[in-house]
Every structure is written in structure tokens, then in C-alpha cells.
Amino acid sequence: MKFTNGLRTLTTMGAVTALAIGLAGCSGMSDTGSGGQANPANENCESVDKVTVVLQWLTQAQFAGYFAADDKGYYADQCLEVTIQEGGTNVVPNQVVASGNAEFGVSLLPRSLASREEGADIKLISQIYQNNSYLQVAWADSGFTELADLKGTTLGAWGGGNDLTLRAALAGSGINMDTDVNVVQQPFDMSLLLNREADSVQALTINEYAQLLETVNPETGELYTEDDFTMFNLQELGYNTLADGVYAQGAWLEDEANQDIAARFLAASYEGWAFCRDNAQECVDIVLQRGSALSATHQLWMMNEVNKLIWIDNGTPIGTVNPDDFERTVQIAIDGGTLKAPASESDVVDSSAHDAALKLLDATGVDVIGAGFEPIEVTLTEGGK
Known part of the structure; x- marks a missing residue:
């Protein structure tokens, strides 16, 4: 220089x-x-x-x-x-x-x-x-009430190091991400969840979560609301x-x-x-x-x-x-x-x-x-x- x-x-x-x-x-x-x-x-x-x-x-x-x-x-x-x-x-x-x-x-x-x-x-x-803004989001009708409920489910994850916090949070709930869930590669959108191709997906509060709330529910013709989803905030669970x-x-x-x-x-x-x-x-x-x-x-x-x-x-x-x-x-x-x-x-x-x-x-x-x-x-x- x-x-x-x-x-x-x-x-x-x-x-x-x-x-x-x-x-x-x-x-x-x-x-x-x-x-x-x-x-x-x-x-x-x-x-x-x-x-x-x-x-x-x-x-x-x-x-x-x-x-x-x-x-x-x-x-x-x-x-x-x-x-x-x-x-x-x-x-x-x-x-x-x-x-x-x-x-x-x-x-x-x-x-x-x-x-x-x-x-x-x-x-x-x-x-x-x-603070960070990682979420794991599922449909409200999934019946999930805690992160441990995701064991044995199909889970969307971004990979490439972007699932680090999720991996730690799952481990804290007794779930090995490599063996206890079926992980599918998630694009940086909410399509896997909206198409019900995964039981839960990753999202950030600053971006992808809003994509869900910007989507029209075909059954009602109105935008989805937060009541339609179950959201696990990984920061609030101690994984900030x-x-x-x-x-x-x-x-x-x-x-x-x-x-x-x-x-x-x-x-x-x-x-x-x-x-x-x-x-x-x-x-x-x-x-x-x-x-x-x-x-x-x-x-x-x-x-x-x-x-x-x-x-x-x-x-x-x-x-x-x-x-x-x-x-x-x-x-x-x-x-x-x-x-x-x-x-x-x-x-x-x-x-x-x-x-x-x-x-x-x-x-x-x-x-x-x-x-x-x-x-x-x-x-x-x-x-x-």
C-alpha cells in the first residue's frame, strides 16, 4: 500500500x-x-x-x-x-x-x-x-409446540454455514440434525413451506418471514397472518x-x-x-x-x-x-x-x-x-x- x-x-x-x-x-x-x-x-x-x-x-x-x-x-x-x-x-x-x-x-x-x-x-x-434474527417456521396446524417436536420431521435448511444456529438449537432440544430429521436443501425463500414440501423451514425476521405474510392464502383470498404459522425464535431460545x-x-x-x-x-x-x-x-x-x-x-x-x-x-x-x-x-x-x-x-x-x-x-x-x-x-x- x-x-x-x-x-x-x-x-x-x-x-x-x-x-x-x-x-x-x-x-x-x-x-x-x-x-x-x-x-x-x-x-x-x-x-x-x-x-x-x-x-x-x-x-x-x-x-x-x-x-x-x-x-x-x-x-x-x-x-x-x-x-x-x-x-x-x-x-x-x-x-x-x-x-x-x-x-x-x-x-x-x-x-x-x-x-x-x-x-x-x-x-x-x-x-x-x-441480535440475530433466525427463526424456524412451521404451519400452525402442524401441532408443534416446542423445537423438540421437530424430531423425525422433514426440515428445510439453507446449509453453507447458514444453519449453524439451527443445528445448535436442535441439539439443545435433543435432536441430531444429521440423523434425527430429514433435511432438505432450502432455497432462500419460503416455497418449501408454502408448498408443504417441508414441515418447517428457516427464515429471518428481517426477510423471509415477511415473504410468508406477503403471500395470499388461496382458501381465503387474503394475506396469510401470523396466526397461520408457528414460529420458533432461536434467539429467544438462547441461541443468539x-x-x-x-x-x-x-x-x-x-x-x-x-x-x-x-x-x-x-x-x-x-x-x-x-x-x-x-x-x-x-x-x-x-x-x-x-x-x-x-x-x-x-x-x-x-x-x-x-x-x-x-x-x-x-x-x-x-x-x-x-x-x-x-x-x-x-x-x-x-x-x-x-x-x-x-x-x-x-x-x-x-x-x-x-x-x-x-x-x-x-x-x-x-x-x-x-x-x-x-x-x-x-x-x-x-x-x-
Whole structure:
């Protein structure tokens, strides 16, 4: 990597700017894709750092905070030009970051722990989602009342490591996923359940569960309701694993200038997420303008559910890593076979940029805790239109 020296001025940050003064600016790693175009930095910046963040999936409200930070000029105010690169089935953010082709990546902790165990030099610098959203869903007429009732049934699962939490939860209910159920490969939709080709299927509260409620019941001509389904919330059963967090290359973070870049990226991203907390509909509009394939109402549902995962009113700021949640995730990853050996939080997590980001935001009035957050009411429509 090449480095260029130069002071930067963040006029909107007031006295907090002193934290950034004197640090060298990084020219950024190579651009790896044709994701969202970066907005130009604030004209008051004496130097600009160009960086890329790679998402773990396609453009949708799951990542709205980053799009909002770009659209509202928060990255620009931090003297950053940020390219937001879509993920997908063939894009692994951890690998992109570890190889030096993006400064930041968004990924799940279990996957990231496995990547580290395989040799990827990545660090968790911010834990955006405080809760996960895994469900196992069946028809209400199935008669299932507890997870143990799924023994001997046909069960839809995503595989590819996406069934890790389910595997652990089933084991906790005395079910070996390899021998006690008939597992069928589940696409990332609800077709197996709707066609009654499986007795239960995986879903996320932020996405697939809404697909069920956006489907018309052919017997009534009305949309299905929650009363039509039995839902097992794996988090409420004690199997909460840490989901979307921000990762950076460990070697890259060793440079003081890059820690400064990371702090400014997180500060702007936190401001973007806070904006989405308070302006869900506008954030959905921003995501739709970026070319999301999902429909407007579905995206609003997702935005509302994502906010519930981030702003949990536990008195800690956005981005904080809860030690208990970290340890639980590690144990579930080990029990599920994703991880071979325990991982230490001190080895995996580098909170320096997170702490500096919070200091940068101290002077701005941005609410990084969201104690008063209240979810909105979302009325789903057929197909999420």
C-alpha cells in the first residue's frame, strides 16, 4: 500500500477534530467492484481517503446505514469517498478484506471466526447488529409446540454455514440434525413451506418471514397472518449469535493513519444508522434508489426489523461488542462444527476505531444509544409491492 501525508480538516467536528490532526492519509486499497458510487468528500477537506466496504449480500435495507451515510454526506463530512460494493453468492467479504482488496467488510461473526481459523487476517472493529434474527417456521396446524417436536420431521435448511444456529438449537432440544430429521436443501425463500414440501423451514425476521405474510392464502383470498404459522425464535431460545459486524485487515489496522480512517468510517456509518433509526422510510427510499431488487413495502419491513436488531436499548452505543454474546457465538460455532478451537475476544476484536468514532460523534449530538427507539408499524402487501 502507498501512503500520502497530509492534514485533514473536519470543520463539522469542532474541537473533536484534534483526534484526527496529524495522522497520515491512506490512498486506499484497490477498487474491487462496480458497487455504489462514492459521493465526493467535503470541499473543506485538505485530503481525502478513498475506501471500499464490501457487503455480504445484495443491496437491501439490511445495509441501509452505509447507503444513508453516503447519501446524506456523512462520509463526505469525514473526508472519505466510500465505494459500497455489493456482495452475493460468489463474494466473501472476509476474503476480500483479508486479501487487501477492500478496507472494510460486513460479515457474520461465526463465518469470520472460521475465516480467521483458516488464516484470514481480519479483525472485528464494530458489532452493528446486537441480535440475530433466525427463526424456524412451521404451519400452525402442524401441532408443534416446542423445537423438540421437530424430531423425525422433514426440515428445510439453507446449509453453507447458514444453519449453524439451527443445528445448535436442535441439539439443545435433543435432536441430531444429521440423523434425527430429514433435511432438505432450502432455497432462500419460503416455497418449501408454502408448498408443504417441508414441515418447517428457516427464515429471518428481517426477510423471509415477511415473504410468508406477503403471500395470499388461496382458501381465503387474503394475506396469510401470523396466526397461520408457528414460529420458533432461536434467539429467544438462547441461541443468539452475533450477526452483521464490520471487519478490517489486521495488518492494515496496525498503521495509525488507517486507524484514523477506520474511526471516521465508523463514525459516519453510525450516523447513517442513527438516521435510519429515525427516518426508516427515507432510508428505504435511498436503498431503492441504489437499485435494490426487493420491493418498497418489503424493504420497509426489513428496515424496521433491522432497527430492532441494532437499537436494543441496553445502554451501550451502537457497534459495541458484548463479551457474553461473543463467547456464546464462539461456543455455538464450535458445537456446530464451524469452528475447531475456541477464539479469544482479545485476539478477534480491535475496538480502537470504535472508541475513537464515538469520541468523534460526542460533539455532534448524534444519539448512538437510541434509548427511545420505537419500531414503526408496517403493513405488508401482496408480494411486498
